[in-house]
Amino acid sequence: MAVVGVDTGGTFTDIICRRDEGFLVVKLPSTPDNPARAVLAGLARLGVLPRKVLHGSTVATNALLERKGAVTAYVGNAGFEDVIAIGRQNRSELYDLSSRKEPCLVPEALRFGVPGRVSAQGKVLEDLTPEQAWQAAQTVADSGATSAAVCLLFSFLKPEHERLLGQALAEAGLAVSLSSDILAEFREYERAATTVANAYVAPVMEAYLGELEANMPDGAPLSVMQSSGGLSAAAQARREPVRTILSGPAGGVVAALAVGKAAGFEQLITFDMGGTSTDVSLMDGMLSMAMETRIAGLPVKTPMIDIHTVGAGGGSLASLDAGGALLVGPQSAGADPGPACYGKGEGLTVTDANLFLGRLSPERFLGGGMALYPERLPALFEALGQAAGLSAVEAAEGVVAVAEAAMERAIRVISVERGHDPADFALLSFGGAGGLHAVSLARLLGVRKVVVPRHPGLFSALGMLYADVVRDFSETVMAASDKTDIFELAGLFGPLEDKVREAMAAEGVPAAKLVLERQLDMRYRGQSHEIPIRFVADPYTAFHSRHEAVFGFKNPREVVEVVTLRIRARGITEKPPFVEAGHFVAAVADAAKLGEKPLVWKTRDIGAMWYDREHLQAGNRITGPALVAETSATTFVPPKAEAVVDGFGNIVIETGVE
Structure with missing residues (x-):
């Protein structure tokens, strides 16, 4: 087993x-x-x-994205029913006068207010009785909602009212999400939005x-x-x-960190190109984490790997805009009908372009387990080309170029726009379509090395095998440095750690395998944003230093507020070992050579050798143009690039960038 x-x-x-x-x-x-x-x-x-x-x-x-979740009700304090719709005044498109917010997941008719009130200090100002909770639950049940998100003011300090409502709603037959369970932190809108997102998808999951x-x-x-x-x-x-x-995308990044460290690559940009989208992330020796993202117009405030996504994948559909310019994505052909070469749909995709240009083998797609129909493509690309004023080949190369431009922009968001030079990193490519575009993309970014691991088309699934059991816990405390010394600060973690150990024991994690990582969200008094700081011997000094590094100044005389305590609990799991080859051979064995076939490169027909990755050995060197086929993906080594198989079976490609 x-x-x-x-x-x-x-x-x-x-x-x-x-x-x-x-x-x-x-x-x-x-x-x-x-x-x-x-x-x-x-x-x-x-x-x-x-x-x-x-x-x-x-x-x-x-x-969430397709708005196919449960009919969800929002239950808040009376007078605060519309918090979830009002949100914050921030505008993502500041100068677009026609910009409109996405419709709220909870329509006005499904927002309900209840009696009861807790102060900012956690004191009950107005009680909520069981009878009132029961009446509110019946009203929500009669509305037609099947799931309910409960978010009361300052419930993270005193959750009894939420629990009373939760019990009544559950007895009325609704799925229930309580903000005091989902996100025990301040900032009511973010807490409400995260709880609503949970309630919306909970019945589906x-x-x-x-x-x-x-x-x-x-x-x-x-x-x-x-x-x-x-x-x-x-x-x-x-x-x-x-x-x-x-x-899913998190799994690929976890695997990339493990594979990269084993192969000696600490600084990596991950490039995960699947059928529907492309996910990119940057890591400098560790996972890059974010505390919030936006999904379907809502802020979701839970710890997550910092991943940037664009709608460009192998199945992304090509089209022309009103001015006749070529577009690729974000619409996707999906699994059904899929790309035109799958034999069902008529829409041309990036996969179709690669097949038409000779960069995919119809005989070896999914190891020969799935038939492709390349004969359908010439007429379709001819029609697309005529509409755009291009030849069929130019249209196909244009589809590839437009998709790569979108992916290049995505990588610049997580690197250049955050002060990182992509040239300092290696590009680790995976996903079923990643290997076909990785080198071209790396050249656009000035990246010298591309790493294609084994089983790239199943890499996110592989990441599951390298993941630990993890739970993240948080609690807002609002402790100021002029009233709370370091020893008192450490003591505040005690009750939260008890909760953590109990929860991890319920997950089946033995105490000997449990690792707790403490973190503080800190800010100067009066600021509205926090900086995450690891809990070290002197976290206040660490905060001043980090604030200076991020914002260019520090103020050691100013009072520092510890806003939220965080604990990441990791249950260490047994992981597959990495075994390095002891013998290296430069020459590729005849068994790995599948023969030479034509492909199109910059509108010209050239010959490219095909290789079977299953038969490549450590030390094998491949000079482009070449293609490496395996069950889950195909890797393209373009002209003027050179690849070598390292001791762990990764294909490491020198892109030719100076």
Whole structure:
């Protein structure tokens, strides 16, 4: 029995299993109408009984983005029912006079106010009786809502009123999300928005994960990847699905960190190009974390890996705008009908362009397990070219170029715009489509090395096998440096740590495998933003230094406020080892050579050697133009680039950038 990693994407579902003899892999089209069907079919096709299944999913993400969640009610204090709709006055498009906010997930008719009030000091100013809670629950149930988000003022200091409401709502038959459970922090709007997002997707995830758990082979336990890069039990993910919003992409970044460190690459930009979108992240020896993102117009305030996403993937559709310019994405052909070369749809995609240009092999797509229909493409690209005033080849290369431009911009957001030079990093490419574009993208950014790991098309699934069990806990305390010394500050963690240890024990993490990481959100008195600081021997001094590094000044005489305590609890898991080859051979064996085929490069036909990655050995050197085929992906080594297989089986490509 083995541990199995599963990643469900918009186009494909990936499954990977590590055994002593190596990896078993399955890649099959996703089933958007019921994602569980593809997962269960893939597990059956794997042919082994899993000891446990670790799963990354886009179900919660898609429910939010496509507005296909539950009918959700919002319950707040009387007079504060519309907090969730009012939000903040920030405008993402400041100078666009026609800009409009996205519609609120909770319509006005489903926002309810209840009696009761807690002060900013946690004192009850007005009580909420059981009868009032019951009456409110009946009103919400009669509204037609099936899920309820409860967010009362300062409930993170005194949650009794929320719990009373939660019990009444649950007895009335609703799914319930309490802000004091989801996000025990101040800033009411962000707390309310995160709780609403949780309530909106909870019934969807409950049904999805419930079906998966009920049908796991041999009753294997199911864990779910969180946006933070850590695993949680499926039961916990069903209660707090908002923490799984970036579940799938997080798995790839976790795997990239592990593979990169083993191969000697500490500074990495990850490039995950799948069928629907491209996700990029930057890491300098550790995961880059963010505390908030926006999904479907709502701020979601949970710890997550800092990942930037653009709607450019292998299945992104090509079109012309009103002025005749070529566009690619964000619309996607998805798994059904898929790219035109899949034989069903008529829409041209990036995958179609790569196949038309000779950079994909119809005989070797998914290891030969999925038929492609290249004969459909010439007429379609001819039509696209005529509409744009281009030849068919120019249209196909244009589709690739436009997609790469979008991905280049995404990488510049996480690197150049944050003070990092991409030339200082290696580009680690994965995803089913990443290897076809990685070198061209690296050249646009001035990156000298591209790393393509083994099984790139299943890399996010692989990341599940390298993740620890993680839970993040927080508590707002508002402790000022003029009243709270370092020893008192340390003591404030005590009650929170007790809660952490109890929760991790419930996850089955033994005390010997538990690691607690303390953090403080700190600011100068009067500021409206905080800086995260690790809890060190003198956190106040650390804050002054960090503030100077971020903002260019510090004020050691000013009072410092510790706003929120945070603890990240990690249960260390057993991970697949990295074994480095002891023997290196420069010459590629004949068994790895699949023959030469033509491809198009800058509108010209050139010959390129095809290689079978399964038969490449450590030390093998490949000179471009060349293509390396494997079950889950194809890697393109363009002219003037050179690749070598390192001791861990990664393809390391010198891009030719000076």
